[in-house]
Amino acid sequence: MLENGMIVDGKYKILNKIGRGGMSTVYLAMNERANRQWAIKEIQKKGNRYYRTMREELLAETDILKRLDHPNLPKIADVLEYKDIFLIVMDYIEGRPLSLTLQEQGAQSQEVVVAWAKQLCDVLEYLHSRKPPIIYRDMKPANIMLRPDGRVMLIDFGTAREYKEEHVEDTICLGTVGYAAPEQFGGNGQTDARTDIFCLGRTLYHLLTGHNPCMPPYEIYPIRHWNPQLSSGLEEIIWKCVQNDPQERYQSCAELLYALEHYREFDVECKRQQQKKWRIFVCSAVCTLAFAAGAVGFRCAEEKTVRNSYERVMKEASSSVTREKQIANYRKAIALNPRKADAYELLLEKVFLTDDNFSQEEAAMMLEILQQRGMNKKDYLSVLESEQNAYGKVAFRIGIAYFYYYEGEGNKQLSGRWFVDAAKSETLEEHQRMRAKMLGKIAGYYAQLNRNDRAGDSKVTYREYWEDLTELTKGNIVAIDNEKTALVMYQELVYQIGQNADKFYAEGVKREEMSEQLEKVKERLRTDLTIQNRGAQKKIEKKKEELVKNISWAEEEVKTICTIRNR
16 A cells, blocks of 8 residues: 555655545655656555456556547556556646535536536547547546636546447446436447437536436436526526437537537527517617716716725735635625736735645635626636736736645646736736746646647657757846746756656757756856845755756766667
C-alpha cells in the first residue's frame, strides 16, 4: 500500500490519499522535477479475488485513454505493475465531481447545465467519431469533474467499449442503474452513440431538477414538473434524449448539440412572445417619448447611488474582522459594479492569498463569482471583459494566483488562459505584460508539448520549444520583474534541459548550446539574485539551493545523452 512521502518509479512523490473505491485507492502525487501533480490509482492484488477481472478492465481503460486526445478527457502517463500492486498514473483533475455539487447545492441553473451539456456533447461526439467508435456507457454526475476554470472532464473509462458492427449485442452489460439505457442490460441490441445520449439526458435531468433517477420515485417526469421556471424547449430536448426506444432519441451528439444551442427557440413562451411583440409595439413607441426625458435624470441619480454604495461596501470589506464578512462585502461590491477591478483584486490579495495558498475551494468560489449574472442577465466575466482596463488587471492577478499559489504548489496549465488575456491588455504596466507573456508561454507549452493532434503529428517541435525557452530567460529578469519570477523561469529552463536533452539534441540543439544556457543560469544566480526583499530571503535562498542541485543534474543528463548519441 502506498504511503505519504513514498517515491514511486523514482519520480512520483505520494502526497496524500484523495479517493477510495471498493477495490482501489487514488492518491495525489507530485513529480517534483516537473512541478506537476498526478493522480495514481492503486489496485491491491493481495486478497482481491476480483483482481484478474479488474486488471483486464483497467488495461482496457488505459489502452482506450492512451489513444485519445481531447481537452475534456484525462491523459494516462504510466501503467506500473509490481509484485503486490497495479498502478495507473494519470492526469490529476483539479476540481470536484458534479455529484458533490448536487449533494451540497441541489439543482443547478439551466444556463450552467446547458454550458456543461455542450462540452459533454463535444467530447462524446469525439469518442463516437473514433474508428472504431468508443461508447462511454457510464455518464453520470459522479463521473464528471468540474474544474476551477469551468471546464468539465469526463473520467472513469472502466465501462467504455469499442462498437463492433458484427455484434448483435454487448458481451458484458455494464452501466449505472438510473442513468443506463435499456439496451445496456441486454436483449435490445448492442450499445451505440444513442446509448450515451440516453445517459447524458438522465444526467442533465438530475442536474436540472436535483432529483436522482436512481432514487424513488425512479420514474422520470418532464423537468418542468419539478420546476415550472425551467425552459419548455430544454424540457422537450431532454425528454427526447431519455426515450426507451433508441430510434426516438437524437441520433448523434452533433444533432443534440445543435438542439442545445437553440433550446430557447423551442420555448412555448418564446412563440407566444413573438405574437405579443407587434401588439405592444405601438404602446411602446408612445411611452418611449414620454419616458425619454425623465430617464436621463434617473440614470444620473442611479449611477451616483451605485458609486457611493460601492465605495461604502469596499470600506466595510477592508475593515471587516472575519474572513467570511470580508468575502461577503467584496462579493457585494462586485455585484454593485462588476466593471471595476478593485473588488476582484482585493478579494484575491486580502483574502484568498494571505496564506500563499489559492485552494481549490477558493478557485471554485472565484469562478462562481465570475459566472454570476447581474440585472442585465450577463455574467460578471462578460461584463468585466467589456472593460479592457479592468479585465487586464483581474486576468493578471488570477493568472498569478494559479501559477504560483494554486494548492500551495501552483498550476501552470490553469494559469494559461488568464495570462494570454492579460498579455493583450494595453493598460497594464509594461513589466506586467512582459511577465504575463513569459509565464503564459510556459503554461502554453505544458498544455501543448507532447500532445499529438488527430493526425498524430506533434503540434510543436522541440527546436521551437528550445528557442522560446532561451528567449524567455534572456536579460536580467530580476530587474524586469522580481526574484520569484526569475527563479521560476530559470527552474523551468534547467528542468526542461535535463528532462528533454535527448529530444533537444535530436532536433539540432548542440551540447554546447545546452551547457552554455546552464552556465548563464549559474551566472545570473551569482550576479542578479541579490535578494532585495529581505522578508522573502529564506524562501528564495532555499529555492536557489534547489536550483543549483538541479543544474548539476541537468549537466549530467546532457553529458550522458550527448555521449550516447555520439557513439
